[in-house]
Amino acid sequence: MIEILPIFTHSPLRNFSYIVYSNRTGEAYVIDPFDAKSILTYTKQFGVKIKGILNTHEHGDHTQGNLELKEETKAIIYGHTNAKDKIPGLDQILKEGDIVFSAEEESLVVWDTPGHTFSHLSFVRKNPNTILGIFSGDTLFNAGVGNCFRGGDPNALYDTIQSRFETLPDTCLLYPGHDYWDNNLKFSCHIDPENEFRNSYKTSLKPFQVSEIGAEKKLNPFFRRNTDSVKDRLTELKESFSDERSVFLTLRRLRDQW
Numbered sequence: 001m002i003e004i005l006p007i008f009t010h011s012p013l014r015n016f017s018y019i020v021y022s023n024r025t026g027e028a029y030v031i032d033p034f035d036a037k038s039i040l041t042y043t044k045q046f047g048v049k050i051k052g053i054l055n056t057h058e059h060g061d062h063t064q065g066n067l068e069l070k071e072e073t074k075a076i077i078y079g080h081t082n083a084k085d086k087i088p089g090l091d092q093i094l095k096e097g098d099i100v101f102s103a104e105e106e107s108l109v110v111w112d113t114p115g116h117t118f119s120h121l122s123f124v125r126k127n128p129n130t131i132l133g134i135f136s137g138d139t140l141f142n143a144g145v146g147n148c149f150r151g152g153d154p155n156a157l158y159d160t161i162q163s164r165f166e167t168l169p170d171t172c173l174l175y176p177g178h179d180y181w182d183n184n185l186k187f188s189c190h191i192d193p194e195n196e197f198r199n200s201y202k203t204s205l206k207p208f209q210v211s212e213i214g215a216e217k218k219l220n221p222f223f224r225r226n227t228d229s230v231k232d233r234l235t236e237l238k239e240s241f242s243d244e245r246s247v248f249l250t251l252r253r254l255r256d257q258w
């Protein structure tokens with residue numbers, strides 16, 4: 001079975017790196033290494049060996065542990081083809097559908113998920129029956145989506161969210177690149193005031209809660225773009241919109257300025 005160990009860094013960026021490993025073979029992959037030293041401490045503690053480093057995208061806060069980890073472990077560094085000259089130490093290109101890691105019945109499969117940048121991969125954990133989880137980098141967060149300031153485009157992000165993330169099963173667990181629960185829930189209360197599910201979810205929220213896609217569909221305003229609560233609020237704020245895409249783009253712009 002594949003085990004997942006989230007590693008949170010207490011910096012203003014609130015980064016998550018993840019160690020994904022087989023508890024049978026001890027083979028491990030690190031997703032988006034931030035603090036190499038703490039990752040090495042955990043891999044020693046758990047007795048696992050890092051074979052590869054998987055970067056969701058090229059931004060420094062997702063790749064800054066690459067070289068130190070590679071030096072220490074000789075791991076292979078993987079990333080998107082568009083990030084060839086941007087990811088430190090990149091060895092191998094990954095593309096849509098590639099399987100990076102298999103353990104028993106489970107595997108980690110690559111999705112090409114542009115929007116936050118055009119070199120953005122997500123990693124999907126699946127077994128033969130279903131998708132168990134997704135490592136979404138800066139594409140989808142708890143109660144929010146990534147910004148598109150540094151090399152991205154909100155239209156592409158809309159397409160990715162709508163055509164990929166919204167097809168995930170409700171039970172799929174979300175492993176994002178940052179813990180942005182707090183700010184995103186505040187924005188959600190501002191932009192989606194009539195959301196009882198969000199209110200009760202918020203009351204029972206635990207620190208670093210891992211959400212399911214089913215819960216995100218009910219609390220994430222970017223998923224709830226077609227609800228009266230969100231649309232009435234946009235009208236109240238004198239925002240004009242027509243279709244679902246334009247609501248999404250308006251939400252993204254308001255979140256940027258918020």
Ligand SMILES: [Fe+2]
Nearest residue numbers: 057059116138
């Ligand atoms: Fe990023």
